[in-house]
Amino acid sequence: MKIAASDYDGTLFRNEEISPADAEGVRHWRAAGNKFGVVTGRDYGMLAPQLKYYGIESDYAVCNNGGLICRADGTPLWQGEIPLTVLAEMVKDPGVRRSFHFAFSAADTTYLYHESEGSWISREARQWDFAIVPIEEQDILSLPQIHQFSLGYPDPEEALEVSKRINARFGDVVHAYPNRCSVDVTPKGISKEQGIRKLVAIMGWSDPEIFSIGDEINDLPMIEAFNGFTVDTARAAIKAKARSVYAGVGRMLEANI
Structure with missing residues (x-):
């Protein structure tokens, strides 16, 4: 099983849009039987309308930097708690x-x-x-x-x-x-890495390959944990931690399909 985990702002959503190439890459990835979801700092309510607008279908959402794990329709599966x-x-x-x-x-x-x-x-x-x-x-x-x-x-x-x-x-x-x-x-203890690991456990996915991609400091836990990727607009400090740098999420997905 292959699971793609993409950051949203600055990674999938760049220059105030999701590019047609990235949207097409997601469609090809899922058509091949792989799972795709967004792992973001956003609330689900701030994410879902944009994904729908750009025609992005997904299999899950890890929101709020791992603080909330949802099904693709927004049904909460788990959430953390700040006193x-x-x-x-x-x-x-x-x-x-x-x-x-x-x-x-x-x-x-x-x-x-x-x-x-x-x-x-x-x-x-x-x-x-x-x-x-x-x-x-x-x-x-x-x-x-x-x-x-x-x-x-x-x-x-x-x-x-x-x-x-x-x-x-x-x-x-x-x-x-x-x-x-x-x-x-x-x-404390919540991160995008933790969110992905908890998602996999909740869904019962057995030993999947994780393909993570992000562009900022809050993406580093999942980039480092899963030997992940970044985009060409990321800062040099993020690129230094990534396995490879791609022109966009679609390019990463097509290369690993």
């Missing part, structure tokens, strides 16, 4: 408060507050017709099970700085992944 008391404390941190937004991911809902100019959450919600639920800070302790807390900054350097700050202060409970201008905070 609400930790989230309530984290939002008081000065570095965290510089974020454009605070987005809290539950299995089927994205909760949002502290949104300011520069945030992309509401803009994408309108563009792709997914629902978000506005809350206030006092509502954090009443939220349902949350498996990812997402932040946004004006530049990648600040996202990296805040990630380091969160990991230094709260690293015994969570891990912060910088992803360009975003920071995704998940429960």
